Amino acid sequence: MPKLIDHEHRREEIAEAVWRVILREGVGAVSVRTVAAEANLAVGSVRHVFPSKKELLEFSMALVHARARERVVRHTGLHDPRELAEAILHELLPLDSTRRAEMELEVAIIAETPAHPGLRAIQEEAHRGVRAACHGVLRHLLDRGRVHPDADLDAETLRLHALLDGLALHALTSEGAPEAVAERTTGVLRAHLDSLRPPA
Amino acid sequence: MPKLIDHEHRREEIAEAVWRVILREGVGAVSVRTVAAEANLAVGSVRHVFPSKKELLEFSMALVHARARERVVRHTGLHDPRELAEAILHELLPLDSTRRAEMELEVAIIAETPAHPGLRAIQEEAHRGVRAACHGVLRHLLDRGRVHPDADLDAETLRLHALLDGLALHALTSEGAPEAVAERTTGVLRAHLDSLRPPA
């Protein structure tokens, strides 16, 4: 038997190279050659693991969502419902460079769907995941009396989800120091959750 | 004097060809050649008006915003504050094919900024415009007693703006019949404006 390579690990290394290229030069700069150079591999090696560009791109984008999902579930043990809510929702906002990169990649995915229809399903699955997270957070808050009992849970889920993604988009495109942007973003989210509380 | 061409008109025709290419095949498919073909012009004619691809792309994207702005200001005469608010905000949501196309182009602009830094300023100007529209709408509602007088106008502006763009993003990516999506989107917005009203 010849030398064996951990395929999954290699695929993730290459996907991360794809990410770096997109963040630095945009999706348009992603090519088998640029990615191979970024990963310090020969083109042949990349194509050995990803036979076509389509698979390269789809795997890289799906991995973005997988990583985010991992981070979110890591918070599910928190007890205080408000703490849990903010921890989970903050994972889905571009508050540091890692999460910011994820959001930039998310936009790139959406923008690329006309050219790569295979990305649509990947994007939709992530969309449903975030929606479910919003629903879960609100349900938890409602059950613990932190949300007005007359609230329409489904409607509030739509509103929170839209607010969350809108804040994410704005944090991505707005100018200013990262800390100031993060502070403003979390402030809006905090105020929104406050506005859902039952009267004291 | 030889044949004269209305340059401004020609530029808009070409920009609309750029839009069609982006919507059908993605930003990556925009090239001097594909755009010339889409506009039924020779490459030379396109390059006569837009000497480089950079200018072609930047003008096309700026025109997206100009068109949207035109539509928004057309509503400024409305009397009822709530009617005015919804009319303006609806112009900024992808509720029909025209506005949907605009939102797709908006995402393409954001995704292209790493590759074309000149688009950043264009995007930021549009961002400030929408923010100002949200502020104006809320100020108007507040002055007419349709918003709780204790409300923090600046904070509510940030929240409404994020909600609006989040709803726009979701209307863009969500599956389902366009009418159903539009109904759900406007419903969330209506509920949000209701939640800002002073107690009866």
Add this chain to the structure above:
DNA sequence: ATCACAGTAGCACAGTCGTGCTAACATGGA
């Protein structure tokens, strides 16, 4: 020591890209 074969390296092909450039064309003022 041998050798099957996973992994690496890279050439070749046909196609597209942006841009510099020249040449033809057509038209309105003289």
Add this chain to the structure above:
DNA sequence: TCCATGTTAGCACGACTGTGCTACTGTGAT
């Protein structure tokens, strides 16, 4: 009628693209 010139048309260049393909390398089980 004639010509200056705005407009159109398109060739040429070097660079880049995705993919098919072959040749080489190194390793670990036999």
